[in-house]
Amino acid sequence: MSAATRRPLRLGMIGCGQISTRFFNQAEALDALGWDVRFVATCARTEASARAKAEERHCARWYTDHRHLLDDPEVDAVVIATPHALHASQAADAARAGKHILVEKPMTTRWEDALAMQAAVDASGVTCMALPYVDTPAFLKALEYANEAYLGKITGIEAELSFAGPPRSNWYYDASAEGGAMMDTMVYPLARVAALMGPAKRLVSRVNRLIPQRLTGDGGRVESQVDDQVSVVLEYETGQHGIVHSIWTRSYMTNGTVLHGRHGAIFLGRYGQPLVIKSDRQAPPDGTPVEYLGIPNCYTVPIPAGEVTGEIVAHFVQAIRGEVALHCGLDVGMHLAEQTMGAYESAKTGAMVELHTTFTPWWGQEAGGMTLSDGWY
Numbered sequence: 001m002s003a004a005t006r007r008p009l010r011l012g013m014i015g016c017g018q019i020s021t022r023f024f025n026q027a028e029a030l031d032a033l034g035w036d037v038r039f040v041a042t043c044a045r046t047e048a049s050a051r052a053k054a055e056e057r058h059c060a061r062w063y064t065d066h067r068h069l070l071d072d073p074e075v076d077a078v079v080i081a082t083p084h085a086l087h088a089s090q091a092a093d094a095a096r097a098g099k100h101i102l103v104e105k106p107m108t109t110r111w112e113d114a115l116a117m118q119a120a121v122d123a124s125g126v127t128c129m130a131l132p133y134v135d136t137p138a139f140l141k142a143l144e145y146a147n148e149a150y151l152g153k154i155t156g157i158e159a160e161l162s163f164a165g166p167p168r169s170n171w172y173y174d175a176s177a178e179g180g181a182m183m184d185t186m187v188y189p190l191a192r193v194a195a196l197m198g199p200a201k202r203l204v205s206r207v208n209r210l211i212p213q214r215l216t217g218d219g220g221r222v223e224s225q226v227d228d229q230v231s232v233v234l235e236y237e238t239g240q241h242g243i244v245h246s247i248w249t250r251s252y253m254t255n256g257t258v259l260h261g262r263h264g265a266i267f268l269g270r271y272g273q274p275l276v277i278k279s280d281r282q283a284p285p286d287g288t289p290v291e292y293l294g295i296p297n298c299y300t301v302p303i304p305a306g307e308v309t310g311e312i313v314a315h316f317v318q319a320i321r322g323e324v325a326l327h328c329g330l331d332v333g334m335h336l337a338e339q340t341m342g343a344y345e346s347a348k349t350g351a352m353v354e355l356h357t358t359f360t361p362w363w364g365q366e367a368g369g370m371t372l373s374d375g376w377y
Contacts, residue, residue: 009317012075012099014066014090015082016044016053017276020105023079024057026313037317043069066090070097077127077320080104083171084178087114091128095120100127104317105187106340107131107333109178114337121330123327127320130333131190133312138275139195142259142266143363145301146196150279151261157242159257161190164230164249167217173224180226182207182340186246190336192257192268193234193242199335199358200234200242207231207347210249232343258344262315267292277301331359 011027013020024039031038043063048063063069069078070093076101081088083265088108094101095117107130110112121128171177172184194200208216208225214224234242252279256269264279271293277284278298288301319326335357342353 001283003205005078006036006272006321008319009035010074010076011037011039011105012041012069012072013039013053013057013059013103013251014043014069014070014078014080014094016042016049017081020053020079023081023313025100026041026311028057030314030317035314035317037313041069041072041075051327066202067097070094070099075099077101078314084183085109092117092120093123095126095128098124098126100167100316100320102129102130102312103333105131105191106178106183106337108158108337109183111337111341114334115369118330118334127316128330129316129324130328130336131312131316132188133328134188134192135311135327137306137313138268139192141212141303142268142277143277144264145264145277145279146259146283146326148261150264150277150281150284151259151266152263154197154240154259154261156240156260157193157258158244158260159193159242160245160247160249161185161188161255162245162376163253163255165211165214165249167215172215173222173226175225181230181246181248183226183341186230186232186244186343187336187340188255189244189246190232190339191332194332194335194339194359195243195327195361196257196259197236197240197242198361200239200355202235202338202354203339203346203354204231204233204352205343206347207343232339232342232346234339247293247368248321253363264297265295273300275301275303325362329355329359335359 027037038061039057041061042050042054042059043066047064050064054062074149078094080087082090084106087103091103093103166172172179207230209224209227210229212224213221216222230246232244241336255358259266259272263281267276276292276298277287278295282296284299284301287301290298290300292298318324338357342355346353
């Protein structure tokens with residue numbers, strides 16, 4: 001669809017904290033490219049915050065109640081970047097108001113809220129994009145080699161986002177704010193695993209708090225009320241395992257994924273390399289041999305730059321306009337939410353938890369002919 005035929009899209013921002021900045025920046029970059037998309041309204045808990053953000057970002061209106069923003073007839077879609085526990089209920093309100101939704105992670109902190117949100121979205125027919133959005137240029141490039149020709153039969157996956165923990169004294173360590181490793185960071189590796197492997201069938205987990213007090217950036221201490229060690233083992237229909245961690249007790253950051261096959265592997269964001277392909281079957285046609293962790297037959301491959309500025313907002317806008325299929329829709333969000341709730345349940349009971357939600361990975365239809373029968377399952 002050309003810029004001349006794209007219908008204007010007007011956005012409202014619900015939540016004006018630090019995380020909102022990236023969405024404003026991305027929308028402004030897209031509008032400068034002729035996408036005709038911009039924020040026109042803000043909402044925050046205080047008038048001072050809502051008004052300040054509106055003035056900073058040249059929005060005509062500001063609100064202190066998200067329901068009043070949702071009543072604004074000039075708002076077509078909303079970005080929800082409020083505290084975790086509010087995401088699902090505000091998204092449900094947005095759906096009932098007929099607004100398209102981009103909701104920050106985690107989509108929900110309670111399963112009953114997720115079900116209510118799902119019902120509202122299904123009834124309204126609006127587009128609902130649930131972060132995280134994992135389709136980085138490196139991830140999309142990796143999909144070219146995620147098949148039997150390079151890896152053999154897929155045997156499992158590992159993913160992790162671990163570091164020392166946030167050096168802050170605010171909500172990150174407050175149980176009432178739904179902080180902690182599970183709610184704040186575990187969703188990222190879970191989303192990468194889901195994007196590559198599809199839906200899991202069951203899981204078992206361990207979740208605990210190791211460090212009772214945290215040092216903050218100003219040299220103070222804060223009591224930690226949240227989990228800082230989360231480990232989950234996922235099992236898939238045909239027996240492969242996914243091993244996923246988010247640990248807030250490390251002395252360095254680890255944020256990567258390894259997809260394992262019988263004859264190869266894909267390393268995404270591991271140990272200083274954005275993407276490494278290991279294949280005992282054939283070298284990637286655009287690959288360069290590389291010494292990597294002492295593993296033979298490893299290659300780096302060129303990663304193309306992103307096609308548009310502002311990947312998250314761009315994908316959201318294109319999905320609303322019917323230009324692309326949504327890659328992280330509500331079906332994926334519900335599966336990630338069920339995994340999160342299931343991990344808490346498994347850690348509490350010590351039992352395996354069956355998963356009942358499902359989704360169809362988008363790459364089965366779009367990614368260069370790769371299908372589920374292509375060595376994935």
